[in-house]
Amino acid sequence: MPEQLIWGTEVVLNGLMAGVLYALVALGFVLIYKASGIFNYAQGVMALFAALTLVGIMEGQVPFSHLINAVFGTEVHHFGWHVPALLAILLTMVVMVVLAWAVNTLIFRHLVNQEPIILFMATIGLAYFLEGFGDIMWGSDIKKMDVGLPQGINLAIDDFTFNIFDYGFFIDNLDLVATAIAAALVFSLIVFAQYTKQGRAMRAVADDHQAALSVGISLNFIWVMVWSLAGFVALVAGIMWGTKSGVQFSLSLIALKALPVLMLGGFTSIPGAIVGGLLIGVGEKLFEFAIGSMIGGATENWFAYVLALLFLVFRPQGLFGEKIIERV
Amino acid sequence: MKMKLIATALAAVVTAAPAMAELVFPSLSYRTGPYAAGGIPFADGYADYFTLLNERDGGIGGEKLEVPECETAYNTEKGVECYESTKDLGSLVYQPLSTGITYQLIPKVTADGIPMLTSGLGRTSAKNGAVFPWVFNFPANYWDGASVAVKHILDQEGGDISGKTIALVYHNSAYGKEPIRTLEELAKKHGYDLTLLPVDHPGQEQKSQWLQVRREKPDYVIMWGWGVMNQVAIQEAVNIRFPMDKFIGIWWSGSENDVKPAGEGAHGYKALTFHNLGDDYPLYDDLKTHVFDKGLAAGAGDQHGTAIYNRGLYAAMLVAEAAKTAQEIHGTSQITPAMMRDGMEALEMTEEKMVALGLPKFGPEFTVSCENHGGNGFAAIGQWDASAGEWKLITDYMQSDQEIIQPLIEADSMAYAEESNITPACN
Known part of the structure; x- marks a missing residue:
């Protein structure tokens, strides 16, 4: 097999893995948009906040310690204990549920029936608030995310491909784990939406708020549930991206990677987020590999958007988005 | 009642603003945003060094030191706003820890006659002091x-x-x-x-x-x-x-x-x-006695000895030494930004001086002159x-x-001089 083809195959595989990580972020957007019509600009910051909270709990960090020390002249920083990763993840999920309740009660309940742009602006405000709140709560230093996920080259794949192609493929163990988790997450979300009472209620709300209300579904409960689910997805994305780069405030910028995925896959489709992520991941990596070096490199950020826009020309609602026809 | 309120507010502003007799070293810091992890230790080191000089030596040449901090969040526009809002406080020198802010401030500091030090960042060809009289980038670019x-x-x-x-x-x-x-x-x-x-x-x-x-x-x-x-x-x-x-x-x-x-x-x-690492220096003993143990450390006090905290200390030490040089040259303790510039241009950092400061082998030896605002280009x-x-x-x-480097600096700085209608000159 020619060298370029072997390398191209490796690039495609890595693109698929990168796409899964993009899709993890996009999923959170889809969940909230589907159920409430809100484009949640704060989804990236939610991933950051979830990751900060997880690491803070694991390390036994005292929340708001800088503020407490500044006001009371104390010197408290840590509780002196370390919380196991699994328990810390559960506690972080509780925090994200509380956050979902607070967001719904304090912001969106008061904005029912407002224009989508108003709701979008509210999420921009939420993003800035949450970023500052996370900073005050946990500090702005870069933290190591270590929940025991494997990282580095997968030696089995390296050996296997080396025996075949005389060139060992690089696949990151973390990406393999992320793929498995994303698959499990999508499967669980589909099962939840199709086969549980709350899931069916969520779909009913997504289809028609007023009809759902008329049959006794609590909109507040559904919205808190959906924001909690998005918080959980944000936590998973925060763990994966935080393991790659450390937990730091740039983590919120991963939302930028989700936008072309949403444009391509559609804002209302869970499978769309996955397929969109994979297409963007493979597309940008292949373009960088094949064309990037000829035009100065660093093409991935903008090429993802070009690819998404190309798809939009043919399917404005995205690959899996709902085609909305309004009769006048 | 209204007059009383206005008088009270005015009194509060007057007491909050730095006294004009103090030497002012503004800190354009970034303690928030995606780059806060780099901005915090630098700002802490910068502030702690001046606090040490105030507590241990009573300032520089008997003048107390003031370090007004302005948050830029590493945002160029905010950095320029910070400069504009602090330059009339009698600011002696700016050290924006950002290449973007540096580029925006080069024409401003030149017009306002306030020196700027951009150690290890900013516009490299600012080393040519004949073209960039108000910008310095020692000890390395x-x-x-x-x-x-x-x-x-x-x-x-x-x-x-x-x-x-x-x-x-x-x-x-x-x-x-x-x-x-x-x-x-x-x-x-x-x-x-x-x-x-x-x-x-x-x-x-x-x-x-x-x-x-x-x-x-x-x-x-x-x-x-x-x-x-x-x-x-x-x-x-x-x-x-x-x-x-x-x-x-x-x-x-x-x-x-x-x-x-x-x-x-x-x-x-x-x-x-371009500076040493760790905290095994006599200066840290002084910092402990006069700053940390008194609860005067900047920020959370958890950055001591880190690489960028040391860079902040070093940055403060360099401008403090330049201020001392300026006081010596002009025979006054109350120096102006123009005098500060003279001090920076005549700065000479020797090992003997650094030993006396409690920072042996902390940075390279270098000299500054009108033609050379960048030092001797040493790094480790x-x-x-x-x-x-x-x-x-x-x-x-x-x-x-x-x-290799000197011709590149010459070419780049002369191109800037031509674009900006500057006649290179050294007095």
């Missing part, structure tokens, strides 16, 4: 950094790197592109091949670049990164098992923040530096010891290749 990295590689390879390949992984911005010209010129001189691998901002996804490194197997990788790009690059290098002792970052890619997320894998990673290499969790200096300070 980006091109010095690139040259010293190649010099270290030459040392590692027994003086011959012809036929070797060096890859530059860089932030795809004006900052990241700074070393390219120097590395290209050095490639002609030493016969190595240069591979350029740009990474888009912010640099969270670098799989393509590191797959290319894995395929092409360069002998060395030099990195020009900042923020999250550094942590991701080091982690990706660990993932592909690139030898860490052949991976050299610029000084903005050489903090504890950059290596710690990669854990043990980052052991052996190298970074350039630090290496990360993951098990000890600390940086160690592994080389002496080495001088950059002046034969």
